[in-house]
Amino acid sequence: MDGEIAAEGGRGILGTRAGRALAANWAAGFLLLMLIVFSLTGRNFLSIVNFQNVIQIQTVPFLLAAAETFVVITGGIDLSVGFVMGLASVGAARIMQLMLAASVAPGWAIAAAIAAVLVGSLLPGLVNGIVITKFKVPPFIATMGMFGIANGLALKISQGFPLGGLPDQLSAIGNGYLLYVLPGEFVSLFSRPASIPYARIREIARLVPLTLPFIVIALAALSFALKRARFGRHTYAIGGSMDAAVRSGIAVDRHLVKVYVLSSFLAGLAGVVNIFQTGIGNYTTFNAQYEFFAVAAVVLGGASLAGGKGRIWSSALGVLVLAFLENGLAISGILPFYRYIAVGVLLVVAVVIDKLFPDAR
Amino acid sequence: MSKNRQPALADGAPTGGRGRAFASSVKGSWVLIFLGLEIAFFCFKSPGFAAFDSGQMLLFYGVQVFLLATAELFVIITGGIDLSVGYVLGFASIVSIKLIGWFGSLGLGTGLSLLLGVGATLLVGLIPGLVNGALVAYLDVPPFIATFSMLGVCHGVSELIINGVYAMGLPKLASDIGTGHLMYVGPGGASLFQKPIVDRGVSVLEIVPNIVVVTAIVVGIFAFALARSKFGRHVYAIGGNVDAAVRAGIPVKRRLLGVYATSSFLASLAGVVYAFMYVSGKADAGASLLLDSIAAVVIGGASMFGGSGTVGRTMIGALIIAVLDLGLRMSGTPTFDKYILVGVILILAVIVERYMQEAA
Numbered sequence: 001m002d003g004e005i006a007a008e009g010g011r012g013i014l015g016t017r018a019g020r021a022l023a024a025n026w027a028a029g030f031l032l033l034m035l036i037v038f039s040l041t042g043r044n045f046l047s048i049v050n051f052q053n054v055i056q057i058q059t060v061p062f063l064l065a066a067a068e069t070f071v072v073i074t075g076g077i078d079l080s081v082g083f084v085m086g087l088a089s090v091g092a093a094r095i096m097q098l099m100l101a102a103s104v105a106p107g108w109a110i111a112a113a114i115a116a117v118l119v120g121s122l123l124p125g126l127v128n129g130i131v132i133t134k135f136k137v138p139p140f141i142a143t144m145g146m147f148g149i150a151n152g153l154a155l156k157i158s159q160g161f162p163l164g165g166l167p168d169q170l171s172a173i174g175n176g177y178l179l180y181v182l183p184g185e186f187v188s189l190f191s192r193p194a195s196i197p198y199a200r201i202r203e204i205a206r207l208v209p210l211t212l213p214f215i216v217i218a219l220a221a222l223s224f225a226l227k228r229a230r231f232g233r234h235t236y237a238i239g240g241s242m243d244a245a246v247r248s249g250i251a252v253d254r255h256l257v258k259v260y261v262l263s264s265f266l267a268g269l270a271g272v273v274n275i276f277q278t279g280i281g282n283y284t285t286f287n288a289q290y291e292f293f294a295v296a297a298v299v300l301g302g303a304s305l306a307g308g309k310g311r312i313w314s315s316a317l318g319v320l321v322l323a324f325l326e327n328g329l330a331i332s333g334i335l336p337f338y339r340y341i342a343v344g345v346l347l348v349v350a351v352v353i354d355k356l357f358p359d360a361r
Numbered sequence: 362m363s364k365n366r367q368p369a370l371a372d373g374a375p376t377g378g379r380g381r382a383f384a385s386s387v388k389g390s391w392v393l394i395f396l397g398l399e400i401a402f403f404c405f406k407s408p409g410f411a412a413f414d415s416g417q418m419l420l421f422y423g424v425q426v427f428l429l430a431t432a433e434l435f436v437i438i439t440g441g442i443d444l445s446v447g448y449v450l451g452f453a454s455i456v457s458i459k460l461i462g463w464f465g466s467l468g469l470g471t472g473l474s475l476l477l478g479v480g481a482t483l484l485v486g487l488i489p490g491l492v493n494g495a496l497v498a499y500l501d502v503p504p505f506i507a508t509f510s511m512l513g514v515c516h517g518v519s520e521l522i523i524n525g526v527y528a529m530g531l532p533k534l535a536s537d538i539g540t541g542h543l544m545y546v547g548p549g550g551a552s553l554f555q556k557p558i559v560d561r562g563v564s565v566l567e568i569v570p571n572i573v574v575v576t577a578i579v580v581g582i583f584a585f586a587l588a589r590s591k592f593g594r595h596v597y598a599i600g601g602n603v604d605a606a607v608r609a610g611i612p613v614k615r616r617l618l619g620v621y622a623t624s625s626f627l628a629s630l631a632g633v634v635y636a637f638m639y640v641s642g643k644a645d646a647g648a649s650l651l652l653d654s655i656a657a658v659v660i661g662g663a664s665m666f667g668g669s670g671t672v673g674r675t676m677i678g679a680l681i682i683a684v685l686d687l688g689l690r691m692s693g694t695p696t697f698d699k700y701i702l703v704g705v706i707l708i709l710a711v712i713v714e715r716y717m718q719e720a721a
Binding site: 135136137138140141142148149152155156159286287292295296299305335337338339341342343344345347352 | 509712
């Protein structure tokens with residue numbers, strides 16, 4: 001079936017070199033097209049404030065898509081990332097609440113909670129990895145089981161309510177900016193000068209959300225690990241051909257466990273980001289579907305669910321496509337519900353294009 | 362992966378009578394033993410669980426999972442997955458209420474508008490499945506992506522229809538059917554469908570909720586189709602080995618279309634039943650049921666790689682979840698524990714199943 005469709009595509013207009021190049025970068029092209037269209041249809045779409053907001057909101061999806069990229073390259077899937085993230089968020093919140101109640105200084109409470117959660121978030125991945133490699137449970141089932149377990153634990157910890165009463169520093173840092181500028185008067189790092197009267201706060205330009213350098217560094221490190229490091233080579237090797245990977249002496253099981261541990265660690269990190277940005281501990285709702293949107297971003301970025309293909313920056317591009325689709329539609333005053341439909345259509349188009357040009361990316 | 366790839370092993374869905382066929386399908390099966398232990402545990406743990414009414418309640422609140430699990434089973438046997446069932450359920454719950462309201466506004470009688478509304482909803486409910494099937498079979502889109510996309514489309518369209526709130530306004534007759542029972546036995550004798558009017562404090566024995574009857578019949582029909590019809594044999598053959606199925610002259614693409622249509626038909630029925638039970642429709646009515654329905658199929662021993670699984674065993678898987686749900690509720694444990702336990706049982710089920718097959 002594959003070959004047939006590809007051959008037909010090859011004969012058509014899109015079989016030309018230009019067509020091939022277009023297919024290879026269609027997600028980027030689509031993003032560009034969206035940016036142009038929404039600039040015309042949405043008021044204030046094309047503004048630094050809006051773009052910064054998009055980056056801020058997408059920090060969590062960036063991390064989850066990066067996590068999913070590693071797993072998808074191995075030919076697996078991790079459905080638990082969204083709920084592990086929620087578990088990390090409420091887990092950290094609960095630890096902070098308990099430590100604050102024991103009159104620990106807020107700074108220490110935050111540091112201890114983050115450390116505990118980041119270490120703890122290795123555990124779901126470890127279980128996933130062992131269940132998948134040692135007990136040969138398909139990744140879909142193993143991580144779906146973990147999806148239920150993490151969801152139940154998060155709900156138990158939070159009792160079904162967001163956990164508040166946390167230190168103010170959280171959202172101050174999570175929503176902070178690198179530069180606060182009032183043209184002609186001051187440029188201030190990390191926080192606005194206390195001297196500025198409340199009435200003039202709105203005049204201050206806030207530039208570079210702190211999450212921007214954070215996510216760029218995180219993605220760059222992950223991209224390096226995937227492209228340049230042995231870890232990445234092994235990841236691609238397993239996804240390309242499990243047998244070949246075994247023959248070439250890669251400890252496949254050990255590596256797969258590491259990949260799932262990395263995935264749930266990044267989900268835990270996303271939970272930490274979540275608590276910094278919202279200032280409260282949030283459990284993940286079924287509606288959020290973080291894991292599915294993460295997979296969608298990875299697929300939009302050109303990865304194949306069959307494994308062997310995928311790149312961190314391409315997945316990040318996929319996240320941006322989904323993000324600007326949502327943001328642009330909202331700013332253009334279109335009902336948010338169209339977004340769900342648009343995502344669905346876009347995903348199918350992505351896969352069909354990849355089928356038509358199997359070698360494009 | 363699985364050794365149960367022969368269609369012959371598909372025999373023994375519950376419609377084959379409660380006799381030998383059924384027994385053979387669960388022979389040596391730990392799931393039935395597990396279900397028994399689970400029921401015994403909850404009977405012991407929460408007084409009142411071992412009652413006729415709890416049994417009925419369990420089936421009543423389980424209908425959505427029974428239907429969605431059957432839907433998922435067909436797809437999983439072909440080696441696919443249908444992520445859209447939960448949102449097709451929500452979509453159908455909304456469409457049924459809107460259509461029934463529309464037929465009612467045409468001046469048709471309540472009964473007729475219910476009938477036409479339900480019929481039309483089930484027809485509309487085929488569309489998501491046909492699109493899924495076309496994407497999977499003809500455009501070679503992976504089932505995960507195709508059905509996830511359909512999930513989004515159903516979610517979006519549902520919310521657009523109701524503009525982000527609930528669908529409401531079903532006639533009272535609908536909820537009478539949805540929450541009613543087949544038979545009532547009171548002091549004045551037995552009656553069918555109509556609950557007798559009795560004085561306060563006089564108890565009326567209610568026997569079998571209507572929707573449980575409907576669900577049992579529909580699941581039974583699909584169980585029969587899977588176990589005995591040519592369609593069913595083809596479904597197993599496709600899951601066992603697609604290439605062999607093609608060589609054997611099975612119209613694989615048409616069958617896949619049929620399988621995904623079956624899935625969304627059953628999900629739509631679950632949505633209609635939801636509307637009749639709760640007299641409301643909402644887009645995310647079935648959002649949390651995806652885990653339960655896939656878990657039921659997998660606990661029932663079907664392989665995610667396709668080719669194996671029966672409706673009978675899937676129903677046992679669904680019952681394990683339903684018992685867990687009601688048992689936890691009745692013993693006063695927060696339902697949060699249910700998600701954890703379903704997750705654990707899901708993983709253990711696959712491990713135990715593998716172990717059993719290797720031992721066999």
